[in-house]
Amino acid sequence: MELLSVSEMTCADALAVEGGGDSFALMQRAGQAVAAAAQTLAPSGDIVVVAGRGNNGGDGFIAAADLAARGRNVAVTLLCKPETLTGDAARAAKEWRGPLLPFTPESLGRPALIIDALFGAGLDREVKGEPRAMIEAINASGASVLAVDLPSGVNGNSGEAMGVAVNATRTVTFFRKKPGHLLLPGRVHCGETRVADIGIPPRVLDVIHPKTFENIPEWWRGHFPVPGIAGHKYGRGHAVVMSGGMAETGAARLAARAALRAGAGLVTVASPRDALAVNAAALTAVMVREIGTAVDFAAYLEDDRLNACVIGPGAGIGLRTRDMALTALSGPRAVVLDADALTSFADMPQTLFDAIASQPGAQAVLTPHEGEFARLFASLAGRDHALSKLERARLAAQESHAVVLIKGADTVVASPDGRASIAENAPPWLATAGAGDVLSGMIGGMLAQRVPAFEAASIAVWMHGEAARRFGPGLIAEDLADVLPNVFRDLYRRFGVVL
Numbered sequence: 113m114e115l116l117s118v119s120e121m122t123c124a125d126a127l128a129v130e131g132g133g134d135s136f137a138l139m140q141r142a143g144q145a146v147a148a149a150a151q152t153l154a155p156s157g158d159i160v161v162v163a164g165r166g167n168n169g170g171d172g173f174i175a176a177a178d179l180a181a182r183g184r185n186v187a188v189t190l191l192c193k194p195e196t197l198t199g200d201a202a203r204a205a206k207e208w209r210g211p212l213l214p215f216t217p218e219s220l221g222r223p224a225l226i227i228d229a230l231f232g233a234g235l236d237r238e239v240k241g242e243p244r245a246m247i248e249a250i251n252a253s254g255a256s257v258l259a260v261d262l263p264s265g266v267n268g269n270s271g272e273a274m275g276v277a278v279n280a281t282r283t284v285t286f287f288r289k290k291p292g293h294l295l296l297p298g299r300v301h302c303g304e305t306r307v308a309d310i311g312i313p314p315r316v317l318d319v320i321h322p323k324t325f326e327n328i329p330e331w332w333r334g335h336f337p338v339p340g341i342a343g344h345k346y347g348r349g350h351a352v353v354m355s356g357g358m359a360e361t362g363a364a365r366l367a368a369r370a371a372l373r374a375g376a377g378l379v380t381v382a383s384p385r386d387a388l389a390v391n392a393a394a395l396t397a398v399m400v401r402e403i404g405t406a407v408d409f410a411a412y413l414e415d416d417r418l419n420a421c422v423i424g425p426g427a428g429i430g431l432r433t434r435d436m437a438l439t440a441l442s443g444p445r446a447v448v449l450d451a452d453a454l455t456s457f458a459d460m461p462q463t464l465f466d467a468i469a470s471q472p473g474a475q476a477v478l479t480p481h482e483g484e485f486a487r488l489f490a491s492l493a494g495r496d497h498a499l500s501k502l503e504r505a506r507l508a509a510q511e512s513h514a515v516v517l518i519k520g521a522d523t524v525v526a527s528p529d530g531r532a533s534i535a536e537n538a539p540p541w542l543a544t545a546g547a548g549d550v551l552s553g554m555i556g557g558m559l560a561q562r563v564p565a566f567e568a569a570s571i572a573v574w575m576h577g578e579a580a581r582r583f584g585p586g587l588i589a590e591d592l593a594d595v596l597p598n599v600f601r602d603l604y605r606r607f608g609v610v611l
């Protein structure tokens with residue numbers, strides 16, 4: 113579940129070799145894993161291996177030799193002259209005694225399977241010229257495509273397509289996935305990604321200390337909140353969700369209901385007077401409390417059982433929301449700032465960041481979508497094309513001292529301490545009005561249960577995606593909270609919690 117950057121993967125390889133391994137043996141196992149995957153993907157028909165000049169191509173040669181030995185009809189097309197290959201790739205190429213075709217799109221012919229071994233972790237610039245024409249031909253071929261390590265053209269760290277990238281049916285990577293397998297558009301280019309064990313001992317991770325994780329239950333299970341048998345509702349915390357004015361109360365109610373479903377012991381909607389009746393009429397298990405001004409809010413928050421606040425959904429942009437957020441941040445409680453609360457600080461982000469930094473025990477979570485991110489972190493968003501979503505989230509977390517969650521189909525959560533998670537379970541139909549309000553409420557619910565901010569946000573992101581996936585197309589935001597009990601039930605089973 114750890115994700116390794118390209119340099120961390122190089123380090124893992126080096127540590128495995130230092131620890132008595134052999135780099136060519138790693139390449140052999142990588143090539144054999146590719147050959148095994150090829151057999152499953154295309155049990156019959158011709159195979160063409162498109163090889164580059166680096167070790168990715170080396171893996172391709174090993175796979176070609178292995179598949180030929182299994183009786184498959186295989187040809188290799190190589191980007192350079194074989195005598196210019198060096199190191200392990202040169203050694204792998206020597207094991208190949210089958211046909212070597214010219215590096216032209218015509219050489220592809222009409223195979224059942226193309227093995228893409230052109231570029232892997234070593235891709236370091238835009239793809240142009242002959243490799244570009246070859247990638248375009250692979251994509252137009254109609255054949256199944258098995259990518260070795262990464263679809264050629266996809267940057268392993270950022271998931272960006274560097275000019276052009278192979279559209280793979282399946283990708284086989286080695287030891288651990290890389291961020292580029294999960295971040296968009298890389299994930300789409302990968303097709304289905306599988307990880308092969310090539311004999312790198314997991315203990316190398318003790319030296320590397322990876323800080324990027326696939327957002328899956330196995331990673332956060334140690335922080336998943338399970339109420340104890342002798343528990344009290346106050347033991348599960350009390351979340352407060354700030355409501356906007358009369359015409360904008362729905363978002364806060366969505367968030368409040370989600371906070372309760374996510375497990376908060378109690379949830380209160382803090383409502384301005386004009387919206388009190390509409391909020392009260394529409395809520396049952398969620399409580400309502402009149403809060404007009406930041407002074408009222410501060411007085412209310414003197415009750416230290418109120419341990420998590422959600423401010424932003426439908427809150428309105430401007431001074432009132434800013435004051436409410438700063439009030440929430442002035443004490444030892446967890447705070448989720450979303451939507452309008454983020455935009456309210458667009459002209460004065462430093463005021464927000466200073467307030468978070470001075471918050472005792474700082475457990476703040478900011479949940480921008482790309483537009484809100486650009487308003488709050490203008491300097492990072494301006495360098496948009498230079499920085500990946502993962503890097504932007506990390507830098508924003510450092511700058512704001514908060515956990516920063518950048519939404520999308522590849523939601524990234526980053527902690528000021530450098531850790532980050534990437535989720536890939538959100539279905540396309542989760543992009544629907546109000547889904548973000550539900551997410552901020554779920555994070556509030558997790559925080560109320562005293563889950564640390566980074567894990568609270570990551571757990572909520574995964575459960576939110578999972579709820580949407582289970583409900584299926586046609587989902588509206590109101591449905592999400594009601595699917596959560598099923599998601600909880602399965603997590604309890606998965607974690608061996610007795611129901």
Ligand SMILES: NC(=O)C1=CN([C@@H]2O[C@H](COP(=O)(O)OP(=O)(O)OC[C@H]3O[C@@H](n4cnc5c(N)ncnc54)[C@H](O)[C@@H]3O)[C@@H](O)[C@H]2O)[C@@H](O)CC1
Binds near residue numbers: 125138166169234286
């Ligand atoms: N390091 C190891 O021990 C292992 C590495 N393995 C394989 O090795 C791969 C990495 O090998 P390399 O570091 O040799 O890198 P690659 O094989 O990905 O590519 C490097 C070569 O491509 C060139 N190149 C990069 N971008 C280009 C572009 N846009 N246009 C044209 N040429 C470009 C570079 O100049 C270099 O010659 C991995 O992806 C994996 O497939 C596996 O064999 C497992 C073990």
Ligand SMILES: [K+]
Binds near residue numbers: 228231232259262264
């Ligand atoms: K590749």
